[in-house]
Every structure is written in C-alpha cells, then in structure tokens.
Amino acid sequence: MRVMQLNLNHCEAAQELLRQTVYEEKVDIAIISEQYKNIDSGAWISDLTGKAAIWTCGGKAFQEKPLLGKARYSSSRWYVNRSYKGGRLQSTAETHMLSFLWFSVNKTTFREVANLGVTLSNIHITFNKVLSFLVEAVALESIRFPKEDVEKEAIAREFEKIAGFPNVLGCIDGSYISIRKPKNKIRSTYTNRHDCAPITLQGICDAKLRFLDVQWLTAYFMQCIFATSKHYI
Known part of the structure; x- marks a missing residue:
C-alpha cells in the first residue's frame, strides 16, 4: 500500500495537481492537511474542522463506521x-x-x-x-455507482489488470428469482420463458465483485430492465 502525506495550503491548483500525482504514482491513501475543498465522495473523509482529510484514492475501501454487525x-x-x-x-x-x-x-x-x-x-x-x-x-x-473520476479510474485499472481491457467501470448480468404468483393476478402475465413467476434482478459489480448498482422488477425480461435503467444510453 502506497501512502502520501502533504499540505495543500488551501491552494486550488495544488489540489488539482494532487489528482494527477496520485494517479501517476499509484497512491492508495493520501493524508491531506489544509485542503482547498472537500470532495463529496465516500472515499474522502475530513475532520470536523475541515482542515484535514484522508483520501482513499487507490480504490482500497475503508470504513468510517461499521456497516454491519x-x-x-x-x-x-x-x-x-x-x-x-x-x-x-x-x-x-x-x-x-x-x-x-x-x-x-x-x-x-x-x-x-x-x-x-x-x-x-x-x-x-x-x-x-x-x-x-x-x-x-x-x-x-454500500451499493453505489462511482461519481468521482478518481473512483472510476481506480475501478478501470482493476479491470484492466484482469483482462487488459481498458475503461471498464462494471460488469452487468441478471438473474431470475422464483416467487409465488401475487394474489389476484393472472399467472400468464408474470411467467417468463422458464414458465415460472420470477423477480428479475439486474446487478452491476466492480472488479472485486462488489455491487455498484442493483435493480429489480417483476414480470419483466432482463433486457427490459436494462433498457429502462439509468445506465442505458
């Protein structure tokens, strides 16, 4: 794990240069003081005074507080x-x-x-x-799609290490989860090609198999969910 510690002296140009530096040097964690501004991201956590921050810029997640338990x-x-x-x-x-x-x-x-x-x-x-x-x-x-460029670049690097294919943000797939037909509904309107009434689940995960986005609907084919999702262009 590569760690960088620095003082930005409340300089906007220095903070912009930091983005490029952590990418080129493959820094995992940056410990920052006197930042120009805080980044609205789960990978950036600042103290109560706003004068210091920890930035997990290499994609190695850490917990500010326990997620489960x-x-x-x-x-x-x-x-x-x-x-x-x-x-x-x-x-x-x-x-x-x-x-x-x-x-x-x-x-x-x-x-x-x-x-x-x-x-x-x-x-x-x-x-x-x-x-x-x-x-x-x-x-x-826990389940959220990356918003910051640094987060997207970190995920893309992980995918590129696996298969050598650049600029990949996630892998998408779907699955049918069998359920009972809802009460007072016509079965034929809920069955799929496997003749079962399912919930259709669509998930997007990163290179470490962590979910980035999950959507589900009943009585829909997988391609219909993808076509109506916010990631369809």
Missing part, C-alpha cells in the same frame, strides 16, 4: 430496546443478525431458526426488521 443495528430505529421489565428476556441485536443470516443462507424454516433463541411468533418480525435495516440503511451506503 450488532453495534450499528442495535442503535438503529429498527432495534427497539424494551423499557419494561418482566416476561421473556429480549433477544439481543446479535441474535437478530445471526437469525437473519442463518435463514438467508440455508434452505430452512422459521421454526428451525427459532432454535437460536428467538420465539417462533417473533422470528418473522425480527426477519423484517433486519431486512429493512439492510435495505434502507446499509445498502444505500
């Missing part, structure tokens, strides 16, 4: 600590997360997951809480 979930609005005493002990945030992960990766039932310490009557509520937390809180930060 009981620490953040337990302080979210989806996990509510009971204020009353008595009755069965409340399930911990860690138990909620482990229950969700076990159900998601195994072909199992809620009854089997309840053996982890969550009552059968509560496991469905727990599942929906964790799922909402991941979709509404974590996914919005």
Whole structure:
C-alpha cells in the first residue's frame, strides 16, 4: 500500500495537481492537511474542522463506521430496546443478525431458526426488521455507482489488470428469482420463458465483485430492465 502525506495550503491548483500525482504514482491513501475543498465522495473523509482529510484514492475501501454487525443495528430505529421489565428476556441485536443470516443462507424454516433463541411468533418480525435495516440503511451506503473520476479510474485499472481491457467501470448480468404468483393476478402475465413467476434482478459489480448498482422488477425480461435503467444510453 502506497501512502502520501502533504499540505495543500488551501491552494486550488495544488489540489488539482494532487489528482494527477496520485494517479501517476499509484497512491492508495493520501493524508491531506489544509485542503482547498472537500470532495463529496465516500472515499474522502475530513475532520470536523475541515482542515484535514484522508483520501482513499487507490480504490482500497475503508470504513468510517461499521456497516454491519450488532453495534450499528442495535442503535438503529429498527432495534427497539424494551423499557419494561418482566416476561421473556429480549433477544439481543446479535441474535437478530445471526437469525437473519442463518435463514438467508440455508434452505430452512422459521421454526428451525427459532432454535437460536428467538420465539417462533417473533422470528418473522425480527426477519423484517433486519431486512429493512439492510435495505434502507446499509445498502444505500454500500451499493453505489462511482461519481468521482478518481473512483472510476481506480475501478478501470482493476479491470484492466484482469483482462487488459481498458475503461471498464462494471460488469452487468441478471438473474431470475422464483416467487409465488401475487394474489389476484393472472399467472400468464408474470411467467417468463422458464414458465415460472420470477423477480428479475439486474446487478452491476466492480472488479472485486462488489455491487455498484442493483435493480429489480417483476414480470419483466432482463433486457427490459436494462433498457429502462439509468445506465442505458
């Protein structure tokens, strides 16, 4: 990992020159003081005074705060600590997360997951809480398409190392996820060429298999989702 430390002295020209320097020298992390301005990017984090910043310009991601785990979930609005005493002990945030992960990766039932310490009557509520937390809180930060030129250049370099093909920002593909036909709907309007009613998922990932964009629709072919996506030109 290559690290650069420098003072920009609040100079606009110096900050523009920094972009070129980190690209030519293949710098992974730049520790900056007295920057001209902060970059609106997840790869750029500044202190509260705005006089210092850390820039992950080489595409090596770091976490300002934990994205997953009981620490953040337990302080979210989806996990509510009971204020009353008595009755069965409340399930911990860690138990909620482990229950969700076990159900998601195994072909199992809620009854089997309840053996982890969550009552059968509560496991469905727990599942929906964790799922909402991941979709509404974590996914919005973790799944995002690069906006800054430096981020795009870093991803393109990773792809070029793999196959020697330049200027690639992502790989796109789709998949069908089988579901039950929605209630009071005509089955023929939801079935695909495999004669099943699916959710059609389209995903774009970078060279490290991290999702950059995810879209889904029901009763649509893959090419229809791509044609209606914001990345179709």
